[in-house]
Amino acid sequence: MIHAGSGGVGTFAIQLAKLMGAYVATTASDRGYALVQSLGADRIINYRKENFEEMLSGYDAVYDTIGGEVLEKSFQVLKPNGKIVSISGLPNARFGREANLGWLKTTLLSIVSHRITTLEKKNQARYHFLFMKPSGLQLERIKGYLEDGLIKPVIDKVYDFKDVGQAFQYLEGGSAKGKVIVKMK
Template identity: 40%
Template sequence: MVDAFYIRKYGGPKVLERGQVPALALGPRDVRIRVHAASVNPLDLRIRQGDLKVLLPYRFPLVMGNDCSGVVTEVGQEVGRFRVGDAVYTRLPESRIGTFAEETVADEAAVAPKPTALSHVEAASLPLVILTAQQFLTEAAALKRGQSVLIHAGAGAVGSVAIQLAKHMGLHVVTTVSGRNVSFVQGVGADTVIDRQARRFEDVVRGMDAVLDSVGMANLLRSFNCVKPGATVVSIADGPDVALAKKLHVSALLWPVFWAMSARPNAAARRAGARYRYLFMRADGRQLESLNSLIENGSVRPHVDSVFPFEETPQAIARVEEGKANGKVVIRMCAD
């Protein structure tokens, strides 16, 4: 049995329980990981609340948590990349989440060696956000050196990493933050910072090649005023589209629902001569490993807002739910 935080139904903070759950079976291509630290993501809140139950039809009880860092304790018979004792980090595939626990099991394809420069706490803060940022910059928006990008909520977990990756790629980075975070995002590389409490960003930003929105529908729609024709506007918050429904094998009977949810940003994209995409990042251990060199040389630095012991997992989730964290909230299961 494994000590874990899980839910037996969707709902608010009170549905989260702590208890013993059966240890997961190990498949031939799986690795078992002793979790040293796991991070809390806004995605965890949406899963707990049932916001994604059409996309991700989980079974209960559901152990929460999407990414972690730890040490391999067992490998399947077909595993070739990892051995017992290896320090690793991972964003679990969306169909097999469960990192708020003493241990988890993951397909080796989703796992990467932990950067040696990072502690487990620091490493746990990165997989989901760095993969989201990388897939936005290089795939969804397919940006090239010299182009420009508007990254909303630059002091947030995804935003701060996206700024650093964008600067490494040679992009001009504009970001929006609240006034207290201006110096923070300047410190991670933003070229132009808009204090959203003082100015409307669409009044001063023009000609962007791409936008990353993690705020919500109203902010997303305003962002189309900031782009040039041919630009790409990407949401990781509101507006899931039919392409996502197809990717996650949602029944075709529900595609009209996704068409409706993305109708407003798609209409705004047509008016602006731009393209709209909804990004739901994929777990990819090889891609995660390819970014290790940027972490090792300091081009990308993790930003941890706060660390909670395992028994205070509900408080860690509450910290994210407040919406005031700068960087990631991490749960520590055991010392490095």
């Protein structure tokens, strides 16, 4: 399950998951339906008309790009021992330990992520906050996928650098389908 499949991260995540052989469910609006379908999504939930947590169950994993209530509801679609990876939720104590943040910061993360930890236990799931780190090996692999045409970037709009404010306003509006590019020259 990949949330916001027609967004900048979602369009890439769907293609990568399909390349890895996954069955992919995603959320999208009417406007994004054809796009996520063209990227290979197997099941599309219209988040404006349907509740994904009522439509899906037994999933191995959820990739959360939204956080908040959507993240919390995502636990309901997992099978036991399923995993949620989030780029928008809160880091938890596990993240603090793995990142060697020390006792105090790890304890604070444990406190602020208590609700997520409770949902993890209740649903027999595993939650991971993903903090993006550069990896030459991963970038080299992705470069190969792009060069071989196995993953195609989805570009919504291109702005000149002088219009960067407009680009951010467009992104904040939440209707971008794919990536928004700002040209430096």
